[in-house]
Structures are given as C-alpha cells and as structure tokens.
Amino acid sequence: MxxxxxxxxxxxxxxxxxxxxxxxxxxxxxSVMDRLVCLNAVSVLLVTFIAVEVALRGDHAxxxxxxxFALLGFIGSLTAARFAERRAHDRG
Amino acid sequence: MSAPSDAGAEPxxxxxxxxxxxxxxxxxxxxxxxxxxxxxxxxxxxxxxxxAAGCYYxxxxxxxxxxxxxxxxxxxxxxxxxxxxxxxxSVRVAFHALxxxxxxxxxxxxxxxxxxxxxLLVMVSAGLSLITGSLVIELNxxxxxxxVHGTPVSSERSVRxxxxxVRRTEExxxxxFGTQRDIDEFEREEQELLRADEENSEEETR
Amino acid sequence: xxxxxxxxAVLLPLGAAFAFTGTVGLVRFPTLLGRVHAATKPDTxxxxxxxxxxxxxxPDPRVAAWLGLAALFQFLTAPVLxxxxxxxxYSRGEISTGHLITDExxxxxxxxxxxxxGDGG
Numbered sequence: 001m002x003x004x005x006x007x008x009x010x011x012x013x014x015x016x017x018x019x020x021x022x023x024x025x026x027x028x029x030x031s032v033m034d035r036l037v038c039l040n041a042v043s044v045l046l047v048t049f050i051a052v053e054v055a056l057r058g059d060h061a062x063x064x065x066x067x068x069f070a071l072l073g074f075i076g077s078l079t080a081a082r083f084a085e086r087r088a089h090d091r092g
Numbered sequence: 093m094s095a096p097s098d099a100g101a102e103p104x105x106x107x108x109x110x111x112x113x114x115x116x117x118x119x120x121x122x123x124x125x126x127x128x129x130x131x132x133x134x135x136x137x138x139x140x141x142x143x144a145a146g147c148y149y150x151x152x153x154x155x156x157x158x159x160x161x162x163x164x165x166x167x168x169x170x171x172x173x174x175x176x177x178x179x180x181x182s183v184r185v186a187f188h189a190l191x192x193x194x195x196x197x198x199x200x201x202x203x204x205x206x207x208x209x210x211x212l213l214v215m216v217s218a219g220l221s222l223i224t225g226s227l228v229i230e231l232n233x234x235x236x237x238x239x240v241h242g243t244p245v246s247s248e249r250s251v252r253x254x255x256x257x258v259r260r261t262e263e264x265x266x267x268x269f270g271t272q273r274d275i276d277e278f279e280r281e282e283q284e285l286l287r288a289d290e291e292n293s294e295e296e297t298r
Numbered sequence: 299x300x301x302x303x304x305x306x307a308v309l310l311p312l313g314a315a316f317a318f319t320g321t322v323g324l325v326r327f328p329t330l331l332g333r334v335h336a337a338t339k340p341d342t343x344x345x346x347x348x349x350x351x352x353x354x355x356x357p358d359p360r361v362a363a364w365l366g367l368a369a370l371f372q373f374l375t376a377p378v379l380x381x382x383x384x385x386x387x388y389s390r391g392e393i394s395t396g397h398l399i400t401d402e403x404x405x406x407x408x409x410x411x412x413x414x415x416g417d418g419g
C-alpha cells in the first residue's frame with residue numbers, strides 16, 4: 001500500500017467519526033439551535049467527503065456537486081436559523 | 093484591480109460611478125458563469141453577460157456604493173494574518189475540546205469601531221466570525237459598536253487580549269481596503285479613543 | 299510518489315483532523331455558543347485544507363479553479379452562518395450566562411431599556 005492510500009484511509013476514518021459524533025449531538029440536542037448547528041456541520045462534512053472523493057478519483061465530475069451541496073447547505077441552514085428566530089419573537 | 097476610487101471626489105459624476113459599480117458586479121457574475129461552465133469560449137461569455145444582466149434586472153439588486161481601495165500588499169498581509177489566526181485559534185479550540193472542555197469559558201465584549209464605512213464594518217465582522225473563537229453577535233450601527241463573543245476566555249487578561257485582537261483586525265481591514273478618507277477618519281477616531289482611555293485611567297488612579 | 303502526492307497525503311489527513319477535533323468540541327463543550335464555534339469554524343479550515351489537497355490530484359489547473367471557487371464560497375458563507383447562529387441563539391436566550399466572564403451586550407441592552415423607561419416616565 002503506498003502512503004497516499006494510508007492518507008485516504010486516515011482521512012475517511014476521521015471524517016466518518018466526525019459525522020457520527022455530529023449525529024450523536026444532533027439526536028441529543030438539547031436545544032433547537034444545537035440541532036440546526038449540527039445539521040449545518042453535517043452538510044459541510046458531506047461536502048468535505050465529496051472533496052476527498054474528487055482527490056481520490058482525480059476526476060472533476062464531482063466538483064459541481066461540491067459547489068451545489070455547499071450552497072444548498074448554506075441556504076438551508078440560513079433559512080432554518082431565521083425561522084427559529086422568528087418563532088422566538090412570536091412567542092414573546 | 094481597482095474599484096471606482098473617490099479620493100475627495102464626492103460631488104463629481106455620481107452617475108458614472110454608479111454605472112462603474114454595476115459593471116464591476118456584472119463582470120464578476122459573468123466570471124462566475126464562465127468558471128462554472130469551464131470554458132471561456134466567446135459564446136459562453138456572451139451568454140454569461142446576458143444572464144448577469146438578466147439577473148440584475150429581474151432581482152433589482154440594490155446598488156451598493158463600492159467605496160473601496162485595493163492595496164495589494166496590505167491585502168496579502170491581511171489574508172496571511174487571517175489564515176494564521178484561523179489555524180492557531182482552531183488548534184487552541186481543539187486543545188480545549190480534547191483535554192478540558194468543561195472549563196471552556198467565553199465572554200461577550202463591546203468594541204467601539206473606529207471606522208464608519210458600512211462595507212468595511214461588514215468585512216471586519218465577517219473576518220472576525222471566520223476565525224475560530226471569535227464571533228460577532230450583534231452590530232450596533234448607530235453607535236458603531238461590535239459585540240463579539242470570544243472563547244476560550246478565562247480571565248480579565250484574555251478579555252483585554254480579545255479586545256485588542258478585534259481592534260487589530262479592524263485596523264488591518266481599514267488599511268487594506270479603506271479609501272484615504274476612511275483611513276484619515278480611522279486615525280482621528282483612534283486619537284479620540286486614546287485620549288478618552290487616558291482620561292479614564294487618570295480618573296481611576298485618582 | 300510525486301511532490302503533489304506528498305502534499306495531498308499531508309493536507310487531507312490534516313484537514314480531517316481539524317474536522318474531527320471540531321466535532322469533539324461540538325459534543326463536549328458545555329455552552330451553546332462554544333458549540334457554535336466548534337461546529338462552524340474548524341469545519342471551514344478542514345474543507346479548505348481538503349480542497350487544497352484535492353487540487354494536487356487534478357490533472358488540469360482549469361479544474362482546480364473550481365475548487366478555488368468552492369473554497370471562496372465557503373469563506374463567504376461560513377461567517378454569515380456563524381453570525382446568524384450566534385445572534386439567533388442569543389436572541390432566543392439559550393446562552394448559559396454562568397459560563398460568560400463578561401456580557402457587555404446584556405449590559406448595553408439593560409442600559410437602553412433604562413433609558414426608555416426614563417423617557418416614558
């Protein structure tokens with residue numbers, strides 16, 4: 001196995017562990033904001049995964065996905081956070 | 093690259109400057125389009141320009157008065173500082189995460205800003221929020237005060253350090269992107285703040 | 299192994315390590331604002347490092363420009379999100395004040411409220 005393969009293995013293990021830990025926090029909460037922050041973190045981690053995939057294959061077909069996912073995650077998180085703020089206002 | 097500069101030319105030809113500002117934005121959108129398509133053939137460029145103009149018309153994007161000056165050397169330094177800050181503070185937060193997460197304390201400090209330019213304030217707060225361990229919670233536009241949450245902060249000394257960091261970041265942004273007038277105003281306000289600080293400390297010692 | 303491969307072999311695990319430690323912070327920090335810090339910023343560093351590492355594996359520099367674009371988007375969006383999360387968390391009152399050394403925003407809000415009362419009475 002050449003050193004680059006080790007690097008990919010380490011990367012995937014660390015990123016996979018990061019996603020699992022984030023999902024743990026996502027389930028545990030405790031507050032809505034915690035869950036929103038976690039969702040955003042998962043989306044960024046997914047984008048990172050795709051970027052590693054781009055490196056692994058040396059193939060640019062996925063880069064469009066990187067940008068699309070990043071922007072969708074951004075818009076989704078921003079909208080959700082704004083919504084959470086509005087609800088807090090309504091309650092008083 | 094240089095945006096419309098306005099070294100003391102306030103009353104002169106606002107229409108032209110407005111057009112220039114729009115042109116910069118349209119060129120930027122077109123550039124994005126070309127990069128996303130991945131080839132710079134004339135057809136793509138024309139289509140991109142068309143889409144940019146269409147977007148502009150349909151969304152009625154607000155016209156931002158771009159009053160910036162670009163100083164390449166300062167900008168490179170600024171980017172270097174931010175990159176170093178990002179790495180160092182990420183390592184610091186990682187250290188806390190791994191060894192003593194329960195002792196993680198934070199502080200929200202009010203830092204009066206010395207510049208009055210909207211665009212510069214936005215850039216400063218974005219630059220601060222990009223760094224691990226500092227986060228702009230609120231921006232009081234009327235008084236020009238940033239409320240920054242910093243972490244890990246454990247003592248009065250680190251609170252002072254956070255304040256100093258915010259001010260340094262502001263100074264770097266102003267000196268990299270501000271027009272001559274922005275810089276002059278910045279220096280004037282700084283003198284005033286310094287004088288006020290001195291008076292305060294004199295009162296305290298008395 | 300070429301120099302590009304070495305760069306990739308260093309940058310990718312380094313980025314992943316940043317993402318991992320950030321997530322450990324997300325799980326272990328006691329305050330919501332601390333978790334916002336841990337969730338948004340180290341991930342940005344991680345993504346940019348991984349993108350830089352991936353750029354060395356691409357045959358065509360034109361394609362690497364796309365990766366630069368992705369990094370640029372991340373630099374633009376991350377502070378906006380972090381700031382929004384922070385503001386919303388604060389305005390919802392989900393901040394544990396016991397963990398704050400000082401809170402000058404609360405002081406300012408207090409002061410302006412007193413001013414309003416003064417005007418009213």
